[in-house]
Amino acid sequence: MPQVTTSEVTRGGAFLIQATPAERIFIPEEWNEEQRQLAQLCEDFLEKEIYPRLDEIDYGDPTQVMPEILRKAAELGFLGLTVPEAYGGLGADFLTGMLFTEKMGPSHSFAVALLAHTGIGTLPILYFGTPEQKAKYLPKIVTGELFAAYCLTEPGSGSDALGARTKAIPTADGKAYQLTGQKMWITNGGFADLFTVFAKVNGEQFTAFLVERSFPGVSVGAEEKKMGIKGSSTRQVFFQETPVPVENVLGEIGKGHVIAFNILNIGRIKLAAATTGSCKRLVDVCVRYAKERHQFNRPIASFGAIQHKLADMAIYTWASETATYRASADIQAYEKYLLDQGQPYEKALLGAAQEYAAECAILKVFGSEALDYVADEAVQIHGGYGYSAEYPVERAYRDSRINRIYEGTNEINRMLSVDYLLRKAMKGELDLLSAAMKVQGELMSIPEFGDANGAFLATEKKAVENLKKAILMVAGFSAQKYMQKLADEQEVLMAIADMLIDTYVVESMLLRTEKIAQRNGESAATDALAMTQAFLVDAQERTASAGRRAILHVAEGDERRVLLMGLKRFTKPLEVDTVALRRQIAEKLISAEKYCF
Numbered sequence: 401m402p403q404v405t406t407s408e409v410t411r412g413g414a415f416l417i418q419a420t421p422a423e424r425i426f427i428p429e430e431w432n433e434e435q436r437q438l439a440q441l442c443e444d445f446l447e448k449e450i451y452p453r454l455d456e457i458d459y460g461d462p463t464q465v466m467p468e469i470l471r472k473a474a475e476l477g478f479l480g481l482t483v484p485e486a487y488g489g490l491g492a493d494f495l496t497g498m499l500f501t502e503k504m505g506p507s508h509s510f511a512v513a514l515l516a517h518t519g520i521g522t523l524p525i526l527y528f529g530t531p532e533q534k535a536k537y538l539p540k541i542v543t544g545e546l547f548a549a550y551c552l553t554e555p556g557s558g559s560d561a562l563g564a565r566t567k568a569i570p571t572a573d574g575k576a577y578q579l580t581g582q583k584m585w586i587t588n589g590g591f592a593d594l595f596t597v598f599a600k601v602n603g604e605q606f607t608a609f610l611v612e613r614s615f616p617g618v619s620v621g622a623e624e625k626k627m628g629i630k631g632s633s634t635r636q637v638f639f640q641e642t643p644v645p646v647e648n649v650l651g652e653i654g655k656g657h658v659i660a661f662n663i664l665n666i667g668r669i670k671l672a673a674a675t676t677g678s679c680k681r682l683v684d685v686c687v688r689y690a691k692e693r694h695q696f697n698r699p700i701a702s703f704g705a706i707q708h709k710l711a712d713m714a715i716y717t718w719a720s721e722t723a724t725y726r727a728s729a730d731i732q733a734y735e736k737y738l739l740d741q742g743q744p745y746e747k748a749l750l751g752a753a754q755e756y757a758a759e760c761a762i763l764k765v766f767g768s769e770a771l772d773y774v775a776d777e778a779v780q781i782h783g784g785y786g787y788s789a790e791y792p793v794e795r796a797y798r799d800s801r802i803n804r805i806y807e808g809t810n811e812i813n814r815m816l817s818v819d820y821l822l823r824k825a826m827k828g829e830l831d832l833l834s835a836a837m838k839v840q841g842e843l844m845s846i847p848e849f850g851d852a853n854g855a856f857l858a859t860e861k862k863a864v865e866n867l868k869k870a871i872l873m874v875a876g877f878s879a880q881k882y883m884q885k886l887a888d889e890q891e892v893l894m895a896i897a898d899m900l901i902d903t904y905v906v907e908s909m910l911l912r913t914e915k916i917a918q919r920n921g922e923s924a925a926t927d928a929l930a931m932t933q934a935f936l937v938d939a940q941e942r943t944a945s946a947g948r949r950a951i952l953h954v955a956e957g958d959e960r961r962v963l964l965m966g967l968k969r970f971t972k973p974l975e976v977d978t979v980a981l982r983r984q985i986a987e988k989l990i991s992a993e994k995y996c997f
């Protein structure tokens with residue numbers, strides 16, 4: 401296999417300070433035949449095993465139904481898709497694993513159980529386990545002989561995960577640790593056989609342990625009564641002087657945070673793939689409903705207000721898909737780069753996900769909020785029927801809400817997305833300072849109003865470049881003003897994060913549009929262009945609003961005036977008829993009777 405050179409990999413966060421050539425990004429139009437077959441296999445599985453059983457899954461005993469379906473998934477290799485063949489898995493690459501996650505996304509509670517088992521349940525062992533731990537547990541995890549869960553959260557520590565109180569006391573003979581504590585909200589808690597548990601050795605050193613359910617002193621609470629994902633088992637897990645042999649320490653003593661945080665990066669981008677899949681299904685359901693449902697002697701799909709909603713749902717879905725696979729392919733390329741540098745397999749993917757930690761946080765927020773928006777509009781399109789448990793959108797609405805809470809709340813992820821970039825800048829990995837200084841210089845110069853040259857996408861490219869300048873301007877000024885204390889200005893960080901999210905997403909849409917045109921001609925990119933333009937106008941408005949909020953807080957007097965003028969210049973809205981663009985998208989959906997982009 402050819403070596404990947406540094407010039408071929410895009411650094412994490414670099415999107416903010418450099419232009420990415422369209423040919424460098426992966427777009428879903430490039431899925432190969434094998435990947436398309438896998439997608440079909442997943443869809444068939446959901447049609448056969450999940451959709452007819454959604455009520456049984458949600459209202460039956462989660463410790464019976466879920467393990468049974470998970471075992472069926474294991475027979476198809478789904479529990480070990482990306483696990484290396486040496487441990488009984490199929491050894492698929494990261495992008496294929498992401499496609500699988502997208503396809504499983506719409507399976508409601510099943511997706512939660514499956515992705516907890518294959519993600520936070522399996523990955524800590526795969527990436528941090530000793531050869532003995534891997535050989536002992538992974539083959540059984542892949543076949544569904546063992547189900548896995550991840551115990552980080554406690555009643556008193558959620559976002560502040562390192563504040564855990566569960567203790568691990570070394571035994572006198574040095575052969576084991578005794579774990580005592582209480583974990584909360586543990587997915588698969590009712591039936592998992594193996595728990596990755598975070599506890600503090602001697603009350604101080606945060607460490608991960610592999611704890612079997614059969615170990616003495618392990619017990620679980622009752623099922624939590626939840627708003628949604630009712631079929632997924634969520635319980636408290638208790639450890640009462642549970643002896644855990646030293647062989648079951650996962651990773652190093654005192655290095656549990658490395659496991660907890662690295663696994664979360666992957667979990668976040670996977671969540672965006674899963675929510676993308678759920679969005680697609682909701683668009684399918686709504687387009688069909690809007691065609692069938694008649695009011696005033698017309699299908700409701702013929703009303704502009706409904707077409708606007710359908711189009712927006714599709715635009716957010718396409719946006720989420722596009723940005724998620726762009727980052728996924730970047731991670732995969734970086735993983736290969738690290739492997740070629742001689743890094744071991746275990747470190748390569750984690751290192752790659754860490755490199756793109758800001759993008760993972762951005763996608764987690766965007767994906768979960770896109771799905772909430774889509775689910776909300778799905779209920780609205782269904783009117784009163786959307787409020788009925790007899791219709792599928794009611795479940796989707798309840799189930800989508802959790803995504804903004806777990807894998808790090810969206811507030812925490814917003815702050816992390818900015819924090820990761822600033823930290824990269826401080827480490828000298830990302831030259832934000834020069835880029836911000838350049839924008840500052842531009843603010844003092846006479847604006848260059850000469851519009852783009854009329855070439856395909858030239859105006860849109862300039863607009864995206866300007867959004868980046870708006871971020872660099874606001875973030876640069878805020879960082880200069882507050883220095884280390886910027887972390888205390890959370891509202892400003894949130895505003896910067898919102899700008900970052902919109903910019904990363906819309907740039908991804910723009911690049912996908914360009915690549916489609918490069919591959920198949922500009923006429924093949926008409927719908928992609930319409931979606932990109934419609935989203936771009938909204939992104940410009942949101943950036944103007946978030947930027948203004950931040951500037952009015954951080955700057956005063958002349959500085960404030962200069963920044964506000966710059967912001968106005970950098971967010972000057974594209975003059976396009978977004979009503980016509982959305983009608984174009986809606987017409988495509990209505991004639992295809994499904995999500996078709």
Ligand SMILES: Cc1cc2nc3c(=O)[nH]c(=O)nc-3n(C[C@H](O)[C@H](O)[C@H](O)COP(=O)(O)OP(=O)(O)OC[C@H]3O[C@@H](n4cnc5c(N)ncnc54)[C@H](O)[C@@H]3O)c2cc1C
Nearest residue numbers: 550551552553557558559585586587805806807809811812
């Ligand atoms: C259904 C379900 C399944 C789950 N599965 C698992 C699992 O399998 N394993 C596991 O370990 N955990 C799991 N969790 C736990 C989940 O990860 C936590 O609920 C989540 O991290 C938030 O923690 P918390 O609930 O304690 O909220 P808190 O941390 O108390 O947050 C409350 C609010 O305060 C905000 N907030 C907190 N800190 C800050 C801050 N520094 N600045 C600004 N705002 C802040 C939050 O964003 C949030 O809005 C699950 C939770 C649920 C509901």
